[in-house]
Amino acid sequence: MRDTIAILSLTAALLTGGDLLFAKDKVVFNRDFSPAEGLVLPQEKPYRQEICLNGLWDFQPVAVPRDWKQGNGVAPILTEPREGQWEQVKIKIPSPWNVNDWGGGIETGEGSKNPYAPSSVYYPSYPSSWIREKMGWLRREFSIPADWKKDNRLILHFEAVAGECVVKVNGKEVCRNFDQYLPFDADVTDYIDWNKPNELLVGVRHNTLFQKFHPEYKKMKTTYALGSNTDKIVGIWQDVFLWAVPEVRVTEAFIKPWVDRDELEIDVNIINQSRQLKTILLGGDAREWINNAGKTILDAPEIKWTLGHTTLTIDPVSVTLKPGETQKVTLQTKVGDRLKLWSPETPNLYMLSLKISDKKQTYDIKDIRFGWRQFKLSGTDFLLNGKKIQCVGDIQHPFGPYICSRRFAWAWLQMIKDFGGNSVRPHAQPWPRVYYDLADEMGIMVLDETGLFGSSINLNFEAPEAWEHYAEHLERLILRDRNHPSVIGWSVGNELFAIALLNKPSKEVAKKWDDKIVELADRVPAWDPTRGFITCDGDRDLDGRLPVWSKHFGHGLKLDLLPEKKDKPMIVGESGATYYGKPDQLYQFAGDKPYISYYGRNEALAVDVYQNVQKMAKPFLAYYSPSEVCWFGLEHLNLGYGDYSRLPDGQDGVFAGKVYEEGKPGYQFERIPPYVTTFNPGIDPSLPLYKPLPMFHALKAALADKPCEWDHYTELKIPKPAALPQPVHSEVFFIGDKTGALAGHLRKTGITFSKDKKSSVVIVDGENIDDDQLKQFAAVMKSAKKSGRTILIMTATKGLDSKILPLLPANIETTNRTATAFNPGERSEWGGYFTVPALYFSEIDSKEPILKQGLSGAFVDEGTIVFDASGVDWSLFNRAPENRKCAQVVLYEKLQKPSGVAMVTYPLGKSVIAVSSINYLVDTKETAAFWERFFSVMKIDLNKDNVQSGKNKKVQHDLLLDGPVDSK
Numbered sequence: 001m002r003d004t005i006a007i008l009s010l011t012a013a014l015l016t017g018g019d020l021l022f023a024k025d026k027v028v029f030n031r032d033f034s035p036a037e038g039l040v041l042p043q044e045k046p047y048r049q050e051i052c053l054n055g056l057w058d059f060q061p062v063a064v065p066r067d068w069k070q071g072n073g074v075a076p077i078l079t080e081p082r083e084g085q086w087e088q089v090k091i092k093i094p095s096p097w098n099v100n101d102w103g104g105g106i107e108t109g110e111g112s113k114n115p116y117a118p119s120s121v122y123y124p125s126y127p128s129s130w131i132r133e134k135m136g137w138l139r140r141e142f143s144i145p146a147d148w149k150k151d152n153r154l155i156l157h158f159e160a161v162a163g164e165c166v167v168k169v170n171g172k173e174v175c176r177n178f179d180q181y182l183p184f185d186a187d188v189t190d191y192i193d194w195n196k197p198n199e200l201l202v203g204v205r206h207n208t209l210f211q212k213f214h215p216e217y218k219k220m221k222t223t224y225a226l227g228s229n230t231d232k233i234v235g236i237w238q239d240v241f242l243w244a245v246p247e248v249r250v251t252e253a254f255i256k257p258w259v260d261r262d263e264l265e266i267d268v269n270i271i272n273q274s275r276q277l278k279t280i281l282l283g284g285d286a287r288e289w290i291n292n293a294g295k296t297i298l299d300a301p302e303i304k305w306t307l308g309h310t311t312l313t314i315d316p317v318s319v320t321l322k323p324g325e326t327q328k329v330t331l332q333t334k335v336g337d338r339l340k341l342w343s344p345e346t347p348n349l350y351m352l353s354l355k356i357s358d359k360k361q362t363y364d365i366k367d368i369r370f371g372w373r374q375f376k377l378s379g380t381d382f383l384l385n386g387k388k389i390q391c392v393g394d395i396q397h398p399f400g401p402y403i404c405s406r407r408f409a410w411a412w413l414q415m416i417k418d419f420g421g422n423s424v425r426p427h428a429q430p431w432p433r434v435y436y437d438l439a440d441e442m443g444i445m446v447l448d449e450t451g452l453f454g455s456s457i458n459l460n461f462e463a464p465e466a467w468e469h470y471a472e473h474l475e476r477l478i479l480r481d482r483n484h485p486s487v488i489g490w491s492v493g494n495e496l497f498a499i500a501l502l503n504k505p506s507k508e509v510a511k512k513w514d515d516k517i518v519e520l521a522d523r524v525p526a527w528d529p530t531r532g533f534i535t536c537d538g539d540r541d542l543d544g545r546l547p548v549w550s551k552h553f554g555h556g557l558k559l560d561l562l563p564e565k566k567d568k569p570m571i572v573g574e575s576g577a578t579y580y581g582k583p584d585q586l587y588q589f590a591g592d593k594p595y596i597s598y599y600g601r602n603e604a605l606a607v608d609v610y611q612n613v614q615k616m617a618k619p620f621l622a623y624y625s626p627s628e629v630c631w632f633g634l635e636h637l638n639l640g641y642g643d644y645s646r647l648p649d650g651q652d653g654v655f656a657g658k659v660y661e662e663g664k665p666g667y668q669f670e671r672i673p674p675y676v677t678t679f680n681p682g683i684d685p686s687l688p689l690y691k692p693l694p695m696f697h698a699l700k701a702a703l704a705d706k707p708c709e710w711d712h713y714t715e716l717k718i719p720k721p722a723a724l725p726q727p728v729h730s731e732v733f734f735i736g737d738k739t740g741a742l743a744g745h746l747r748k749t750g751i752t753f754s755k756d757k758k759s760s761v762v763i764v765d766g767e768n769i770d771d772d773q774l775k776q777f778a779a780v781m782k783s784a785k786k787s788g789r790t791i792l793i794m795t796a797t798k799g800l801d802s803k804i805l806p807l808l809p810a811n812i813e814t815t816n817r818t819a820t821a822f823n824p825g826e827r828s829e830w831g832g833y834f835t836v837p838a839l840y841f842s843e844i845d846s847k848e849p850i851l852k853q854g855l856s857g858a859f860v861d862e863g864t865i866v867f868d869a870s871g872v873d874w875s876l877f878n879r880a881p882e883n884r885k886c887a888q889v890v891l892y893e894k895l896q897k898p899s900g901v902a903m904v905t906y907p908l909g910k911s912v913i914a915v916s917s918i919n920y921l922v923d924t925k926e927t928a929a930f931w932e933r934f935f936s937v938m939k940i941d942l943n944k945d946n947v948q949s950g951k952n953k954k955v956q957h958d959l960l961l962d963g964p965v966d967s968k
Contacts, residue, residue, distance in 0.1 A: 026640070026651070026653075026654075026655045027639075027640040027653070027654045027655065027683075027684055028654070028655050028656070028657035029654050029655070029656065029657055029683045030657035030658060031298065031302075031657075031658070032302075032658065032666065032668075033405055033407065033656065033666075033667060033668065033669045033672065033683070034404060034405040034406055034407065034666035034667040034668070034669070035301055035302045035303050035406045035407065035666065036239070036303070036406060036434070036664075036665035036666030037303050037665060038050050038052060038241065038665055039157070039239075039241060039243075040241075040243060041351075041367045043307070043351070043353060043365060043367050044365050044366060044367055047245075047246055047249075047362065047363065047364050047365050048243060048244065048245050048246070048249075048364070048365070048366075049145070049148055049152070049243065049244040050241050050242070050243050050244070051142070051145065051241065051242050051663060052239065052240070052241055052663045052664060052665050053093070053140065053142055053200070053240040053241060053242055053663070054093050054094060054239055054240060054662075054663060054664055054665060054666075055092070055093060055140065055661075055662035055663055055664075056090035056091070056092060056093075056140075056660075056662065057090060057091050057092075057093045057138050057139060057140040057236075058086040058087070058090065058091075058137075058138070058139040058140065059086065059087045059089075059090070059091040059097055059130075059136060059137070059138055059139075060081045060082070060085050060086045060087065060136055060137045060139070061087070061097075061129075061130070061133040061135070061136040062078055062079055062081075062133075062135040062136050062137065062203075063135075064076050064134050064135060064209070070208070070209070070211060070213075071211055071212065071213035071221070072212065072213075073210060073211070073212030073223065073463070073465075074210075075164065075205050075209035075210050076135070076205075076209060078135050078137075078166070078203045078204075078205055081137040081139070081201065081203075086139070087127070089125060089126060089127055091126070091138065091235075092123065092660065092668060092670075093138070093140075093236050093240060094159075094236055094237050094238050094239055094240070094404070094667060095122075095123060095235070095236075095237065095401070095667065096162055096233035096234055096235040096236075096237045097126070097130045097133060097136060097138075097234060097235040098130055098131040098132075098133065098232070098233060098234055098235070099120075099122055099123055099126070099233070099235075099237075099401055100120055100121045100122060100123055100126055100128070100130070100131055101120060101131035101232070102120055102122075102229075102230070102232070102233050102400055102401055103118060103119075103120030103399060103400035103401070103676055103883050104117035104118040104119055104120045104400075104676070104883060104884050104887070105117065105119075105120055106119070106120070106121055106128055106131060108120075108648075109647045109648060109649050109650075110646070110647045110649065114884070114888075115647055116647070116876055116887075116888040116889075116891050116892050117884045117887065117888055118636075118648075118673055118674065118675035118676045118883075118884065118887040118888075118891075119648065119650065119653075119673040119674075119676075120400055120401075120673065120676065121650060121671065121673060122400075122401045122402075122669050122670060122671055122672065122673065123669070123670050123671070124650060124670055124671060125670060133234075134205070134206040134208070134209060134234065135203075135204065135205045135206065135209070136203070136204060136234075136235070137201055137202070137203050137204075138201070138202045138203075138204065138235065138236060139199065139200065139201050139202075140199075140200050141197040141198060141199055141200070142197065142198055142200060142242060143196070143197050143198065144192060144194050144198075148244045149244065149246075150194065151247060151274075152189075152244040152245060152246060152247070153187055153189045153244070153245050153246070153247060153249075153273055154187070154188050154189045154192050154242060154243070154244055155185050155186070155187055155188070155242070155243040155244075155245055156169070156174065156175075156185065156186045156188050156200075156240070156241075156242055156243075157183065157184075157185050157240070157241040157242070157243055158177070158183060158184055158185075158236065158238070158239075158240050159183050159238030159239045159240070159432070159433065160179075160180065160181050160182060160183060160236075160237055160238035160432075161177060161180075161184075161202065161204060161235070161236050161237070161238075162180045162204070162207070162230065162233045162234050162235055162236075162237050163178075163180070163204040163205055163206050163207050163234045163235065164176070164177070164178040164204070164205045164207065164209075164210060165177050165178070165202055165203060165204045165205075166202070166203045167186055167200075167201070167202050168199075168200070168201040168202075168203070169188045169191040169192065169198060169199070169200055169201075170191055170192075170193065170198055170199055171199070171201075172191050174186040174187075174188050174191055178207075178210075178224060178469075179224070179225065179472070179473055179476060180207060180224070180225065180226070180227055180230065180231070180233075180429070180451060181225070181227060181230075181429050181430040181431075181451055181473075181477075182430055182473070182476040182477060182480060183238075183476075183480060188242075202236060204234055204235055204236075206234045207222070207224060207226065207231065207234070208231075208232075210222075210223065210224065211223075211458075212460055212463055214460055214462050214463075217460075217462065217503040217505065218503075219457045219458065219499075219502060219503055220458065220459065220460040220461065220462060220463075220499075220503065221458045221459075221460060222458045222459055222460055222466075223460050223463045223465050223466035223469055224466070224469045224473075225429070225450055225451030225452055225469065225470060225473040226451060226453060226456060226458060226459070227398075227428055227429030227451035227453055228397050228398070228427065228428035228429060228453045228455070228456065228494075229397045229398050229399055229428075229882075229883060230398050230429060231453075231456070237404070238404070238432060239665050239666070245364070246356075246363050246364045247272065247273040247274040247363075248270070248271070248272050248273070248274060248278050248280060248321070248356055248363040248364060249270065249271060249356065249363065249364040249366070250268055250269065250270055250354050250356065250364055250366035251269045251270065251271050251326070252267075252268070252269040252479070253266055253267065253268045253269070253352075253354060253366065253368050253483070254266065254267040254482060254483065254528075255352060255368060255370040255483050256529075256530050257370065257371070257372050257373055257374055257485075257530070258374065258530075259341070259372065259373060259374035259385055259386070260374055260376070260386065262334055262335050262336065263332060263333070263334060263335065264286075264312070264314075264332070264333050264334075264335050264339070264372070265330060265331070265332050266284070266314070266330070266331040266332075266352070266354070267328060267329075267330050268282060268328070268329045268330070268331060268354060269326060269327070269328050269329075270282060270319065270321065270326070270327055270329060270356065271321075271325070271326045272321035272322065272323060272324065272325050272326075273323075273324065274323060275323050276323060277320065277321070277322055277323065278320070278321045278358070278363075279318060279319070279320045279321075279358065280318070280319055280320075280321065280356050280357065280358050280363060281316035281317070281318055281319075281355075281356070281357050281358060282316055282317055282319055282329055282331070282354065282355070282356055283313075283314050283315060283316025283317070283331070283354075283355055284313075284314045284331065284352055284353050284354040284355055285310045285312060285313045285314065285352075285353055286310070286311055286312040286313075286314075286338075286339065286350045286351065286352050286353075286370075287307040287308055287309060287310050287311065287350065287351050287353070288307065288308030288309065288311060288348075288349075288350060288351075289305060289307060289308075289349035289350055289351045289369055290305060290306050290307065290308050291304075291305055291349075291441055292304040292305055292306055293305070296682075297411075297681055297682040297689050298681075298682040300410060300414075301406045301407040301409075301410035301411075301438075301681060303406075307351055311338045311339060311350065312333065312335065312338045312339060312350075313333075314331050314333045315333070316355075316357075317329060317331065335372065339372035340372065341372055341373055341385050342371030342372055342373035342440075342443075342485045343373065343384060343385060343443065344422040344443035344444065344445060345443065346443070347371070347440065347441060347442060347443035347485075347486075348371060348372070349369055349370070349371055349440060349441065349485070350369070350370055350371070350372065351367050351368070351369050351370075352367065352368045352369075352370055353365055353366070353367050354366045354367075354368070368483055369440065369483070370483055370485060371440060371485025371486075372485075373385055373485050374386075374530070375445075375488040375489070375531060375532075375533060376532060377532045377533060377547055377548070377568070377569055379567070379568075380566055380567065380568060380569055380570065380622065381569060381622060382488075382533070382569055382622045382623070384445075384488075389422075390617075390618070390621070390622060390623070390624075391422060391423035391445055391447075391488075391571075391622065391623040391624070392420070392421045392422060392423060392613075392617065392623075392624050392625070392703060393416060393421045393422065393423030393424045393425060393444070393445070393447075393623075393624075393625045394412070394415075394416050394421060394423075394424055394425075394625055394626070394628065394629045394630055395424070395425045395426075395427040395573070395574065395625055395627065395628055396412065396426070396427055396628055396630050396631060397427055397428060397628070397631075397882060397883070398427075398429070398431065399631070399676070399677075399882070399883040400676045400677070400883065401667065401669065402669075402672060402676055402677050402679075403431070403432070404432055404666075404667045405666075405667060405669075405681075406434045406438065406666070407681035407682070407683070408677060408679050408681055409432075409434050409435050409438050410438055410442075410681060411679035411680075411681040411689060411690065412424075412630050412679065413435075413438055413439060413442050413444050414442070414689070415629070415630055415634070415679070415689075415690055415696075416444060416629075416630075417442065417443075417444070418700070419629065419633075419696055419699050419700040419703065420699075420700055420703035420704055421444075421703070422443070422444060422445055423444060423445040423446070423447065423488075423623065423625070424439065424444050424445070424446055424447070425446070425447040425449055425491065425537065425573060425625060426446065426448070426449065427449065427494065428449060428451065428453040428455075428494050429449070429450070429451035429453065430448075430449075430450065430451065430477050430480070430481075433480070436448075436481055436484045436486060436487065437484075439484070439486035439487075440484055440485055440486045443486075444486055445486055445488045446484065446486045446487045446488065447488065447489050447490075447491055447533070447535075447537070447573075447623070448477065448478075448481050448487045448489065448490055448491065449490075449491035449493070449494060449537065450470070450473055450474050450477055450491065450492055450493055451473060452470055452473075452492065452493030452494065452496060453493070453494050453495075454493055454494055454495040454496035454497065454498040454499055454538075454539075455494060455495045455498050457498055457499065457502050457503070459496070459499055461499055461513045461516065467516055467519075467520070470520060471520060471523060474490075474492060474520060474523065474524070475523070475527055477490075478490065478524065478527040478528050479527065482527070482528045482530075482531075487531070488531065488533055489531055489532075489533025489534060489535065489548075490524050490528070490531065490533070490534050490535070491535050491536065491537040491573075492517065492520050492521050492524070492534070492535070492536050493517065493520075493536050493537070493539075494536075494537050494538060495537070495538040495539065495552060496513075496517055496536055496538075496539055497538065497539045497540075499513065500513055500514075514542050514543070517536055517539070517542060518542050518545045518546070521534050521535075521536065521542075521545075521546055532547055533547070533548060533569075534546060534547055534548070535547075535548045535550045535571065536550065537550050537552070537571075537573045537574075538550055538551060538552040538573055538574065540563075541568065547568060547569075548568055548569045548570070548571055548622070548623075549563055549568055549569070549570045549571070550570075550571045550572075550573055551570075551571075551572055551573075552572065552573055552574035552575070552627075552964065553572055553574070553575045553576075553612075553964070554576070554577055554580070554581075554963050554964040555576055555577035555581055555585060555586070555589075555608050556588075556608065557611050557612060557615055557616060558616070559615070559616055559620075562616075562620060566620070569622035569623070570620060570621050570622060570623075571621060571622055571623035571624070572612075572616070572617070572621055572623070572624050572625070573623070573625050574625060574626075574627040575609070575612050575624065575625065575626050575627060576605055576608055576609055576612070576626050576627050576632075576695075577604075577605065577608065577963060578605055578626065578627040578628055578631070578632035578633075578695070579627060579628065579631075579632065579882055579885075579963065580962050580963030581594075581601070581604070581605070581963070582843065582874070582878055583595040583601070583837065583840060583842075583874065584718070584837060584840075586601060586604035586605070587604075587716055587717070587718055587837065588604075588715045588716050588717070589603075589604035589605075589607040589608055589713065589716070590603045590604035590607060590716070591716045592835075592836040592837070595821065595836045595837060595840055595870070595874075596823070596836065596870065596871070596872065597871060597872050597893065598872060598886075598889050598890055598893055599693065599694070602632070602633070602693040602694045602695050603694045603709075603710060605632065605633070605694070605695040605698075606693075606694035606695045606697065606698035606699075606708075606709075606710035607698070607710045607712075607713050608713075609626050609695055609698050609699050609702065610698040610699070610701065610702045610708070610710050610711050610713075611713050612624075612626075613699065613702035613703060614702050614705075614711075626695070626699060629695065629696060629699060630678055630679070631678060631882070631886060632693075632695060632886065633692065633693055633695035633696040633699065634678035634679075634690045634691060634692055634693060634696060635678060635690075635691040635692075635693055635890060636675045636676075636677070636678050636886050636887045636890045636891075637674070637675065637677065637678060637679070637680050637684075637687055637690075637691065638674045638675060638687070638891075638894070639653060639654050639672055639673070639674045639675070639676070639677070639680060639683065639684045639687065640652050640653040640654040640655070640672070640673075640674055640684055641653065641674035641675075642686070644894050644895050644896050645895075645896050647891075647895070648673070648674050648675070648891070652673070652674050653671045653672055653673040653674055654671065654672045654683045654684055655670065655671050656668065656669060656670055656671070675887035675890065675891055676887070678690055678691075694709070694710055697709075697710075698710040698711070718835065718837050719835060721833065721834070721835060721838060721933070722832070722833050724833065724933070724936045724937065725936075725937065725939050726939070727936070727939050727940060727941035727942075728760075728939040728940075728941075729759070729760055729761045729938070729939055729940045729941060730752065730941045731752045731753065731754030731756070731759060732746070732751050732752070732753060732754060732759060732761045732762070732763050732940060733753070733754050733755075733756060733757055733758075733759035733761070733762045733763075734746065734753045734754075734762075734763050734764075734765075735762065735763070735764045735765065735769070735773050735776050735777050735780070736763075736764060736765025736768060736769060736773060737765065737768055737770075737773075738753070740765060740768055741796070741920075741921060742763075742765045742767075742768075742794055742796070742920060743765070745920045745921075745923075745931070746763065748928070749928070749931045749932055749935055749942065750932065750935075750942030750943045750944060750945075751763075751935060751940060751942065751943075752943055757776065757779070757780075758787070759789075760788070760789055760790065761789065761790045761791075761792070761938065761940060762780050762789055762790070762791045762792070763792045763793075763794060764777055764780075764791065764792065764793045764794065764804075765794065766793040766794055766795040766800045766801060766804055766915070767795045767796065767797075767798040767799070767800070767801055768801070769801050769803060769804065774803050774804070777804065777807060778807055781807045781808075781913075784908045784909060784910075784911040784913065785908055785909025785910065785911065786909060786910060787910065787911055788910035788911055789910075789911045789912075790911070790912050790914070790938060791911060791912070791913050791914065792914045792915075792916065792938070793913070793914065793915045793916070794916045794918075794920060795814075795853070795915075795916065795917050796852070796917075796918075796919045796920050796921045797848075797852045797853065797919060797921065799814035799853055799917075800812065800814060800915070808859060808906075808913070808915075809859070809906060809908050809913065810857065810858040810859040810862055810863075810906065811857040811858045811859060812855060812856070812857040812858070812859035812860065812915060813855070813856050813857045814853045814854065814855060814856075814917065815853060815854040815855070815856050815898035815899045815900070816853065816854075816898060817851065817853060817854035817869060817897060817898045817899065817900040818849045818851055818852055818853075818869075818873075819849060819850065819851035819854075819869035819870055819873065819900050819902070820840075820841050820842040820849050820850055820851075820870070820873050820874065820875045821839055821840045821841055821842055821850070821869075821870035821872075821873070821874065822839040822841075822850075822851070822867040822868060822869060822870060822902055823836065823839065823867070823868050823869075823870055824836070824839060824866070824867060825864060825865035825866050825867065825868060827864050827865070828864050828865060828866040828867075828905065830866045830903075830905070830934070830937050830938070831865070831866045831867060833933070833937045834867075834933070834934075838929075838930065838933070839867065839870075839930070840874075841922070841924075841926055841927065841930075842873065842874035842875045842878060843874075843875075843878055844922065844924040844926045844927065845924050846922045846923075846924055846927075848919060848921065848922050849875070849919065849922075850918060850919055850922055850927065851869055851900065851902050851917065851918060851919060852917075852919050853917050854869060854898055854899045854900040854901055854902065854917060855899060855901040855902070855903075855904055855915060855917050856898065856899035856901065859904065859906055859915065860899065860901050860904050862906065863904040863905055863906035863907075864904065864905045864906075865901050865903075865904050866902075866903035866904060866905060866914070867901075867902040867903045867918070868900055868901050868902065869897075869900025869901070869902060870900075871893055871897075872889060872892065872893055873889070873892050874889070876888035876889050876892055877889045879962070901917075902916065902917055902918050903915065903916040903917070903918060
């Protein structure tokens with residue numbers, strides 16, 4: 001274990017230079033967090049060379065002018081960097097400069113506004129001020145290796161820069177780019193000094209600075225592909241390289257595996273940047289790509305491969321190129337049995353080496369990995385290599401920087417294979433290249449999607465320039481990924497119907513927008529004629545104009561929403577109440593369980609997914625995906641944390657054990673915090689790869705046609721409450737301030753106060769009692785053993801007045817415990833009148849929780865618990881951001897908590913003493929109904945004319961928080 005993980009006691013901070021410094025016993029990972037390799041492959045050398053420009057860069061924030069106004073589509077000017085103003089702390093490229101705000105944020109843990117949220121501080125060395133910067137410059141120097149040929153062209157390559165950027169070399173602008181997710185190049189040959197260090201400057205402006213608000217459709221803002229959960233990051237967030245390439249070279253190659261006609265076709269773009277006419281030969285050969293990676297969790301994601309023997313040779317063709325000319329050349333060859341088919345079961349891969357040469361020399365070798373496979377549509381079916389195949393997979397939002405690690409990418413795809421799946425949709429934007437590479441290698445089919453994330457409601461469909469940006473984005477995505485055998489189709493966007501749904505245009509305008517989406521989809525065959533699977537995920541088929549029908553469903557079996565005419569493949573790309581389902585919505589599947597625990601909620605999801613797989617996906621669909629098995633079907637993991645007596649802090653997590661390396665591809669995280677993910681690809685030895693929940697098990701069983709605990713469904717309905725006892729007590733004797741809050745609360749509930757001190761029911765204000773009232777209470781307690789009274793002492797937020805305590809029959813204390821729901825006491829007669837749903841207050845319209853303090857002590861131990869705090873707090877989940885909600889609930893459940901008893905009864909002779917710490921100051925319809933029922937259970941005759949029902953406000957529906965509009 002020495003070369004993988006060690007637990008070290010560190011007495012000084014590992015990292016310096018920032019204002020987020022930690023020191024403690026740490027879990028330290030001594031391998032690469034993000035195994036990666038360069039983009040120039042060994043066989044391409046010496047014709048192509050590469051240096052990785054990742055490493056320590058300078059960063060200089062640039063302030064947004066105070067008088068600048070957002071929303072007109074024009075960003076503030078990025079002023080030139082100033083000498084002497086560079087930050088003292090270096091930024092580690094790749095990483096956005098606000099990387100520590102990608103996820104749950106910096107303000108988490110004890111004393112913060114989001115104490116249970118997972119920290120997103122992956123780089124503790126970065127100053128916290130960086131997360132607020134919207135513009136800035138990034139700078140480094142580089143030198144040209146002495147052994148590089150002087151006649152080579154020098155190309156800067158960026159895998160992705162978040163935001164609009166300008167690239168300068170030695171003070172001269174070489175290119176601009178505005179796409180958050182896709183690679184771009186710049187030929188910098190003419191700007192380079194071969195004999196001394198060169199300065200590279202990258203100026204970046206946050207994409208939100210380019211928002212263009214629409215005067216009528218108030219939700220419209222963005223004219224670019226914004227993505228999901230990565231739309232707020234800014235900076236160089238993927239690898240940077242400098243390439244040396246020959247003047248005569250391959251610039252682009254598109255491999256078309258026409259399996260049905262036994263033909264391999266390659267479109268090759270070649271260029272001659274020399275000053276001479278060149279007549280060259282272009283040919284190639286294919287060799288087996290052999291994956292030599294290990295089989296363990298630690299070894300499998302690490303890159304290790306070789307090439308086998310040559311299986312296929314493409315005869316060279318002669319091409320004449322003028323100086324500066326680019327040509328497209330098509331190579332073709334019959335395959336026969338020389339290539340093995342690629343499929344999920346047998347992901348055979350090959351390396352095609354394209355060679356440019358003449359009789360005197362070889363000019364260039366360009367390698368492209370590919371698979372021999374063909375994906376087609378036939379009637380209602382998908383065909384892979386001529387055979388029907390059903391796709392079942394998963395989706396995921398990129399919830400934090402961990403997604404940039406090959407280890408976590410491997411873990412996700414392995415999980416899909418483990419439940420019996422074969423597909424994935426990297427959701428709502430182009431993901432880092434590693435996901436598609438691993439899908440090729442592991443046999444996972446990919447529905448490749450753009451960053452047009454309609455569910456955000458922000459896309460500005462009325463701006464003409466927006467559609468130009470969207471088309472360019474789609475083209476660049478296809479050009480990047482079309483050689484991946486794993487990619488089986490293209491999704492031009494996600495839930496773009498939402499733009500019209502929530503902006504509410506006229507039918508004519510909505511149709512115009514739909515036409516634009518169809519026009520976008522119609523462009524795809526020009527860039528990729530090999531894949532007929534073209535969709536806008538979740539948007540049906542746009543009135544029959546798309547080749548597949550696609551929809552997203554909430555919870556329940558939606559067979560009635562499938563099209564009556566089934567003449568094309570149907571896909572359900574998202575299914576279930578995973579991200580929005582509240583306990584009342586999930587009751588039908590698992591009864592009280594979704595109210596009681598996170599595991600119980602997952603049991604409801606399990607019942608639902610089993611039914612959908614067995615009764616919808618298998619009989620009718622070509623493609624099916626539940627909503628984020630990896631996020632909701634697995635438990636979030638406490639990476640590098642296990643002390644549940646306290647909240648996690650900056651000293652928890654898994655820390656880098658390797659020394660930081662310059663010029664190395666991939667992320668070199670300083671730390672991976674706990675609870676940011678459901679996967680542990682070997683970085684914490686105390687945890688498994690993942691912890692499956694019922695949803696995962698049910699999905700696996702359903703796909704295998706096997707029984708499981710959640711394989712049956714009978715709709716459950718919240719039971720009607722038990723009949724209330726007949727009222728006995730017409731009035732109540734109240735001890736306390738009759739003008740105070742408690743007295744007002746009791747009157748609102750319909751209680752009539754009695755002047756008779758011998759009344760059979762006494763209610764006492766346990767927080768606010770003066771000396772005269774204390775004497776009254778003492779007299780009541782003195783006679784309690786014989787009087788046969790019910791004495792209820794009520795508190796809300798302050799705890800019991802110390803003057804009351806000596807008069808009670810046993811010691812009672814208050815605890816620091818909050819809750820938003822209760823469980824009824826198993827032995828309590830009063831509690832038996834309440835169902836679990838009736839004690840759920842997690843969704844009420846109140847800033848205060850229903851419980852702000854618990855009760856403990858001998859009074860509780862010897863008494864009977866009426867209501868106890870729930871072990872789960874659903875206010876941490878409901879309408880919370882998806883990157884926080886699961887982790888918050890899982891952590892809350894696991895934390896050691898003081899007693900949460902909210903009401904307890906204690907027998908004293910013929911009387912019953914009850915103490916309540918339920919926060920009666922909370923005034924909503926739900927709490928009013930609770931108190932009305934509770935006092936009725938006490939057999940108090942309530943004056944219905946005085947009952948007031950509390951208040952609630954209407955909450956606007958949010959697709960990302962509340963689910964589909966039909967998910968009520």
